[in-house]
Amino acid sequence: MLQTSVLRSRTARALNPEAKGAARGVNLLLTALIILNVAAAILETVEAIHGRYAGAFRAFERFSITVFSLEYLLRLWSCTSGTTFAARSRDRALYVVTPLALIDLAAIVPAFIPGDGLDLRFVRAVRLLRLARSLKLVRYTDALRTLGAVLRDKRAELALTLFVAVIVLVCAAGGIYFAEREAQPDAFSSIPAAMWWAVTTLTTVGYGDVYPITVLGKLFGAVVAVTGVGLFALPTGILAGGFAEEMQRRRVPRVCPHCGKALVT
Amino acid sequence: MLQTSVLRSRTARALNPEAKGAARGVNLLLTALIILNVAAAILETVEAIHGRYAGAFRAFERFSITVFSLEYLLRLWSCTSGTTFAARSRDRALYVVTPLALIDLAAIVPAFIPGDGLDLRFVRAVRLLRLARSLKLVRYTDALRTLGAVLRDKRAELALTLFVAVIVLVCAAGGIYFAEREAQPDAFSSIPAAMWWAVTTLTTVGYGDVYPITVLGKLFGAVVAVTGVGLFALPTGILAGGFAEEMQRRRVPRVCPHCGKALVT
Amino acid sequence: MLQTSVLRSRTARALNPEAKGAARGVNLLLTALIILNVAAAILETVEAIHGRYAGAFRAFERFSITVFSLEYLLRLWSCTSGTTFAARSRDRALYVVTPLALIDLAAIVPAFIPGDGLDLRFVRAVRLLRLARSLKLVRYTDALRTLGAVLRDKRAELALTLFVAVIVLVCAAGGIYFAEREAQPDAFSSIPAAMWWAVTTLTTVGYGDVYPITVLGKLFGAVVAVTGVGLFALPTGILAGGFAEEMQRRRVPRVCPHCGKALVT
């Protein structure tokens, strides 16, 4: 029983991207394999390349799926440090539904389904963000921590901005639908259809596939476009304030320089 | 007389999105009904869906209008805590012209006008912002307060930016009109027509339905596009400074709570 | 001699947008006349409106030009408080070349040139920014001062950003010219022609009238588009930092709270 738990904790350590020594090699190899996998998934869609190296791609895919499946199972097995079976089962169930574990699963599962299904290997790219910590770039890990802290600290404000954006989106789509549905019954056939225009305008992308042509529609469209600038300014302002705050928090003394007592900041 | 005023204040409490206990249920139900209403207003415009469930949509609309009309009347009745009829009448008249009450009214009234008029039910979505407080998410209410405080604190600066934007818009439209009216008499037929180009360029939306084609027009258009970046930067910078200020005002202790001496931050 | 100088200083006071009492009326009337003038200049370009009210427009224009010419001459006469003729002449010459005086002149002069020349009345809109101070909105004047202080304080950084933008623009236009000139000899006929593409891409306007179609051009175009995001971020970041600084400067004590001596900040 002891041997199993030792093996389990060693496996967990080896798969931790911040591991040191030999375990670091495991993470660097996994990182390299993911990069190659993403590159393969991208290049394989190019007809000219796929046609010539179809065999090599298939062999590499089989190898990768084997490694990643093994990795997934080992992570699943080693994710728990609970001692009873029940506790371990619960921990594993919780682990399976974490975003990172779901991404891992989504990238493996399609390969086991017969037929020419959806290829989600490129989703693995997301894991690079985490695995890059194994590169031991101090500045990178530091920047990741700052970014994470600011995003976590401001998540309510950012979610509120997104909520406001959704409400503005609904009103923009509704308004343009009533203004343009008669002049352009194809492009603005319904509010869901008008939402496509609203998104491309509020984000200032503006492809130009749909745009208002009536005077009322252009007036309303102008208001929506200006509102879009405001919806750009809000998250940027929130993040800017968040970064300024985070920087200042680090310079704030943790103990009073006069009396030496701890300061709760 | 006492009973009426007690009933009135209880009604007001029950309709307050920050209410506790049983009253909270009222607000959650209203929130849910608004979400369903907005969803119905959106989906009903899709021909395929409307055709199949026309009856259900009509019944749901009748039910919603009844509830919202009742809600509106109850809010109108309970909005006042004045004791004399004159004072109550004045308070009610003031309540009716508040932005939120006008939105409520705009969302109900079209249903009572015969014929296939303008459907403004989606406008109700705006109320979600306020009702969401009934969800009792502490972080949400906090974020709403921060956002409100910054927008209120910086309203003069933001209004000035909008004023500058309007002046820039007029000059941009006037300039491009004189530069392009001969080459493109249709697209730039007048300054109001040229304003559509100016808005899509200053907000960097750029649909591509109108754009300068003469050398002078392109030179001027380039200056306008660069000015647009500046008009983006101003509100963002103002909001960023506002959020940084708001955060600092809240967090940083100015004196040591133990010894009372000033802290350098 | 005394009477002239008294009259002169009174005229100067009456034309000062921050004047009080009766003089304030003068400024409010001028503000209203400018707004009406800008509106007329805009509406007159609409064929349908101009055709119907041509006479009224002409009469209003004649009246406005008389008022504005008088205003210009009075400003020119009263701008100086020097006592000798030589000093006054020099002051006036200096006044004539100030940006605001040049805008005033540009808006009057075309009316005196015969023929259907350039109509620059809408340029007068710029003066509204300054005259709006006569509205005595304390918050507006405060916001104008904050905005002015930040722009003045950060002018070197903003000019540097513009300088960097020009260099990036030249390199972007040069690069895309060599990448696309063979595939699209019309759209990318020369580097100056390619600059139009570079401006619409760097400012993220993206009309879609010109875009790269070769693989090399698209790769280069992608790099330019991403650089555009950076060129957006720089002025915004500078202004945000400037506003945060300006706010903090106002809260910084001007005297030491311990010893009461003045602090140079």
Added chain:
Amino acid sequence: MLQTSVLRSRTARALNPEAKGAARGVNLLLTALIILNVAAAILETVEAIHGRYAGAFRAFERFSITVFSLEYLLRLWSCTSGTTFAARSRDRALYVVTPLALIDLAAIVPAFIPGDGLDLRFVRAVRLLRLARSLKLVRYTDALRTLGAVLRDKRAELALTLFVAVIVLVCAAGGIYFAEREAQPDAFSSIPAAMWWAVTTLTTVGYGDVYPITVLGKLFGAVVAVTGVGLFALPTGILAGGFAEEMQRRRVPRVCPHCGKALVT
């Protein structure tokens, strides 16, 4: 031997953009020559201008190449202050691979290759950023230092943002490829082809040459466009926080210069 080293250090001083006295003239002349060169490289691509002044352009190019080649050789010779030949060789090899030296070389070399090759003279424009210091504008040099300090201080965060952007780009291109490849086999023929759409959408350029047309593609495209706003907000927020921090670091006195006590800011 001494004479050589004296001559070398004098040459190095004369080519230093921050030099004073006579050496400053050298830098101003070089700056002017670069500006003229960039202007010539731009204008020469205009057929009408090139046709008329072909001879003048050729003569000016020959003169410029001579000066810049001489300048390059002098910089290469004088870049080292090492005393032994080996040390000097190593220093020179290191100098040759610095970004600025590579730009210099790229701008000279094509002129020595026969045939109508790539003309990279406009790349010289980048050097203006550095040479502009010879204009002795104190504010300019200050702004350059602030900008450099913030970019250096935040380089890890900005690199992380770019890394996140690349991952998002891969996922966006992969997703749209699977959503649109059947409806638009030409525009979304492969993931690399779909990346062009992803870049124009994430940077909110939106030319409109490719855009999703299926419902699934539009839904996914909307998510990508909104994510693009977030990718805009991140670097802007980081830079804003950086500028606020940099300004605070410089300005705010931490102790009273008179009594030495800590100041609350």
